[in-house]
Amino acid sequence: MSNTDSNGGPATEAPTRRGYMRYSGAVIGGGLLAGCTGSGSSEGSAGTAAGNGTNGTATASENTTRGGENSYSVRMAPMGNVAFDAVPKSVFTRLTHLAGMAFALGRGNDVNAMHSPDYYDALWNQFTPRLNGVSLDWSGLYSSWEPSKEKLYELNSDIHLADPAGVFALDGWNRKDVEEIRDNVAPWFGNYYSDRHAEPPAEWADAYQYYGLWEMFEKVAQVFRENARYKALADIHRGLLDTIEANRPPADERPTAVMALPTDFDEIYVYKVNNPGFLTAHTRPLGATEAFGDGTSSGDTVDMEGLLEADPDVMLGLGGMHPETDIKQVREKLNENPVGKQLTAVKNDRVYAQGARYQGPILNLFQLEMTAKQLYPEQFGEWPTYTSGPYPEIPTDGQLFDRQHVADIINGDI
Template sequence: MGDNDTRTTEAPTRRDYVKYGGAIVGGGLLAGCTSDVADDDGNGDEADESYSATLAPAGTVEFERPPESVLTVLPHHADMAVAAGRGDAVTSMLYNPEYNDTIWNTCLERLPGVSVDWADLPGTWDPDRELLYELDSDLHLADPAYMTNMPSWTRADIEEIGENVAPWFGNTLSSANKEPAGEWADDYEYYTLWEIFEQVATVFQAAERYEALKAVHGEMLATIEEKLPPEDERPSVAMIILIQGEDSMYTYALNGPGFLTAHTRPLGAHDVFADVKTESTVDYEALVEADPDVILCLAGMSEARHVTKTRERFRDDPVTESVTAVENDRIHTQGGRNQGPLMNLFQIEMTAKQLYPDIFGEWPTYTDGPYPEIPAGEQLFDRQRVADIINGDV
């Protein structure tokens, strides 16, 4: 995006190429760097003409070429950029980049030549508009409706930044098919994780990567579906996050709608807290009464919510020590909650092994370090194949 041309005639800026077709955050917007340097790194075909991608609530955004710098909020969109071979375009992240860097690299360690470098990205939760002006991104790869959940942001702010900096493009409330604020109700649609990824891949001109990764995902799901035991032989499960300093925990849906459960829903286990609203709190007594066969600990690879802390607390507490999952050492970690396609592949595999070790191979007891090394014959997807797709060998 830099302009080293010393001619006195001023070249058009990126914003000179942004055209608005009447919609607040969509309707025929043009986005992306307008440099005519050829894209020869295998990330997609160079677009001689503009192209478009469509995703509610932003609508249709038109691009002249893939954006070279994108702002993200949550890591599912950043994961999609990495999967599309454009991880270097993620230049800012508003939600806890250091935490997300740790969780994602724990899994990506198993993909040769693939990693993320998010820890030091600029960004802060609920930023003022000036930060987005300073970042001057080519695209805000974020859900504009979700942004207005932040105290400092209104739809008018979204419109201002979309007009003066770059368009918005993303979907977050499909995480659990959450209701948008009333002003967004007419613009919102819900998608699966892989439907969102398809449109993000379109933004980065990476349709071949999307199709190849979708095939890997589909093959794994087909293998799992074929081998799942009858419903009455499936385990009962609680998916939780312990609350520090209290004898209570947050509970999360196992089979509910949205991409947050895209790795557990296909496995069809019995959710012991299915009747409890997701993200609600329950106490230890409720866990004892539910008596799950397996406990899944969200973000259990992170320091603050590490799975070993949950194991120790439940084993050492006279109330919870008799829970079946505790007695049988079936307390397992999960990975990233706001998963993109890459985290989704790892989490489907890990959860299949955690719930059905006799069918899909045992999940090693996780204590620290990267995603455990799984014997080649017990892997549910080919690591090298996924890495090759990301790196352009489709």
């Protein structure tokens, strides 16, 4: 990846960052952000430390920062302790799992940047119609997959909900740049490599720890002083997981499944459903059998013959609910293809549309319900055939969570 303008911002002699927030974290030789202790779960699995650290514990000493009487701090790897003098208002994000957390806390419209904003605005708004009184507009925001330092100065956000290790890994960014933005604009607060438990850059390995989607959400909620909202949504999530665990069929009766949306039959991206990391927060709790064995990694590409060799019972189509995706045409083309029509999932009409892997808590609730119905219709109710439009209307007695309760929480009625 390249960075359009990594040196366009003011020089490091720029005035000290506003007193709005202060950073307090561990430092690795020369000031690299670090530090996080403790353990947690990842949608039911224990959190994992990366690199050479032990149980996610940073080996570096910590700096301390004196804040005002209303100051508070939140600790998360790889940043360490991040101290705030006031609740952030304007919010920079890079990836949508963190933008989705701001949305869940009633701050979706405070987001000023995100990856592919128009795409994800359209996708998220396939779900908001089922949440009475909830609205969201991310269209036209700065597209921040490869942010420039100059743009971060211009946005002047109160917080960067983004992993400093992930930004550090971009072309054109170095440790000094990351620290400059932290010190002169606003703190970093995010964790990217928990997505699939990937290796962070070596410079950050001792400071790294992996978190589940809802563990990370709890920490983001603490940043915004929204513990009550988090707890209310977490209770709904816990109840949904309990329902799934109590009713899913035994392991030997579960279908084989893969996340894939075949639009280019020569290069089909396939993603496993049980991999560690928050990208499978909507599939791993369902415990379906992997269609692809150990010889294939999540994110690999196969052709139609390779897909037929795995022959999944169920295909979960990532992005299939996006307005620009014609899922009906995808199904038709599979049925017309001489190899595609042999697929068990195609023959049994089990090619389903889904949303996104970089999901926040609200999409996670919908996608857990969706996936439960798609994989186990006898246990959780039939999933309506989806062709276009918003998330299908499910009769109240077939819903696995209360939409109005979720909408009320987002709107602050806890």
